[in-house]
Amino acid sequence: MIRPLIRRVFLSALKAKNPNKVILFLDSSVYDNDGAKCRAGVKCTYKKKEGYHPINLIWDGMYIDTYFQSGHCSTNHDGVAIEMLQEIVPMIRENLGEDIQVIVRMDGGYYDQKIFAACDALKINFICAGKRYSDHKIHANTKLENFDGVYRKKACTWHYLTFQERRKSWPKEMAYRALFLRPTEENGEALLGLESRIILTNLDVKSCSDQEIIDYDHSRGADELTYRAAKDFASERMPCLDFHANSLWYSMGIVSFNLFQIFKRNIAGFSWNCYPTTVRRKLFDLAGKIINKGRSLTLKITPWKMRELKFDQIWEKSLTPWVLPVL
Incomplete structure (x- = not known):
């Protein structure tokens, strides 16, 4: 009503x-x-x-x-x-x-x-915001020098890696652009206390x-x-x-x-x-x-x-x- x-x-x-x-x-x-x-x-x-x-x-x-x-x-x-x-x-x-x-x-x-x-x-x-699955471990284990780019805003620094995401139960046409983000210090060291994250999108x-x-x-x-x-x-x-x-x-x-x-x-x-x-x-x-x-x-x-x-x-x-x- x-x-x-x-x-x-x-x-x-x-x-x-x-x-x-x-x-x-x-x-x-x-x-x-x-x-x-x-x-x-x-x-x-x-x-x-x-x-x-x-x-x-x-x-x-x-x-x-x-x-x-x-x-x-x-x-x-x-x-x-x-x-x-x-x-x-x-x-x-x-x-x-x-x-x-x-x-x-x-x-x-x-x-x-x-x-x-x-x-x-x-x-x-x-x-x-994506969910973490076991097959995402390959991205978590990737070295920072092999990541695709760095995102910086204010005091935050994230290294990101691009990939394509499609779960096994999804049809073939549902393959989406995805980013794997790892928080880091300015010097590239892993930032403790903040977990990596995944972003999923259908934007090209x-x-x-x-x-x-x-x-x-x-x-x-x-x-x-x-x-x-x-x-x-x-x-x-x-x-x-x-x-x-x-x-x-x-x-x-x-x-x-x-x-x-x-x-x-x-x-x-x-x-x-x-x-x-x-x-x-x-x-x-x-x-x-x-x-x-x-x-x-x-x-x-x-x-x-x-x-x-x-x-x-x-x-x-x-x-x-x-x-x-x-x-």
């Missing part, structure tokens, strides 16, 4: 930004309800906490879609992740054109033949370089901060004794969070990564006075706050309605 509304809010923001490509993030989050009084439907999650385990599709710090489920459910429980992609991709193309490039980034929890096949069928690209070399693939994969951490912001906006703990009531509460919170993100960026003028607590403290927790005069209410704040927050501009932008597209 609420999920179509979440998509409408997302599509309105997508249409306003009009990007030349759409980069999605498919992931799940854990809502820790270990100490909550109202815990209907909670189960032990993979983080060893009693709670819930929603499946989420994220774009630019906003929820495209979300599915509230109990903590023991997997990352692609009942094919929900595939259904999300199948439903939202046509909507994106309807709003931005059939030629728009769509890239989905995923962690190892979505390393699944069915998901990869769905991406191929939808003609979208994916970048997924002409459209995306090895360095860009690694960039896409490493940027997943920024999208995971969306969960932190959503929990900061509402609450991690559910308030109801009924599971379906908690599901409705959660979904309404996500709709409100998306609208908050639009307000924060497009109207209030706060930075992209500004948390709800910061917006509350700067924009709403300020001294003011409401005066009832001449059959109208007037909010008075200090001239300094008026200039700092540009309250007059916020007011003018708030008068323009934000239109949600019809699905």
Whole structure:
């Protein structure tokens, strides 16, 4: 009931930004309800906490879609992740054109033949953190001088090796480009405490370089901060004794969070990564006075706050309605 509304809010923001490509993030989050009084439907999650385990599709710090489920459910429980992609991709193309490039980034929890096949069928690209199997030992034992390149960003250095990945149970056409990454010190010594990793993609070399693939994969951490912001906006703990009531509460919170993100960026003028607590403290927790005069209410704040927050501009932008597209 609420999920179509979440998509409408997302599509309105997508249409306003009009990007030349759409980069999605498919992931799940854990809502820790270990100490909550109202815990209907909670189960032990993979983080060893009693709670819930929603499946989420994220774009630019906003929820495209979300599915509230109990903590023991997997990352692609009942094919929900595939259904999300199948439903939202046509909507994106309807709003931005059939030629728009769509890239989905995923962690190892979505390393699944069915998901990869769905991406191929939808003609979208994916970048997924791979799983380690016994036949990958040959890459782990390769000397650094035989690796194909070095990726450096800030204080991180990774040596990478390119290969083709196809599991025995996969059909022949499902052979994907893959990268094996080994973390190292600046001097080339192995970096202790950080494991090597694998990245799988259906992007070809002409459209995306090895360095860009690694960039896409490493940027997943920024999208995971969306969960932190959503929990900061509402609450991690559910308030109801009924599971379906908690599901409705959660979904309404996500709709409100998306609208908050639009307000924060497009109207209030706060930075992209500004948390709800910061917006509350700067924009709403300020001294003011409401005066009832001449059959109208007037909010008075200090001239300094008026200039700092540009309250007059916020007011003018708030008068323009934000239109949600019809699905």
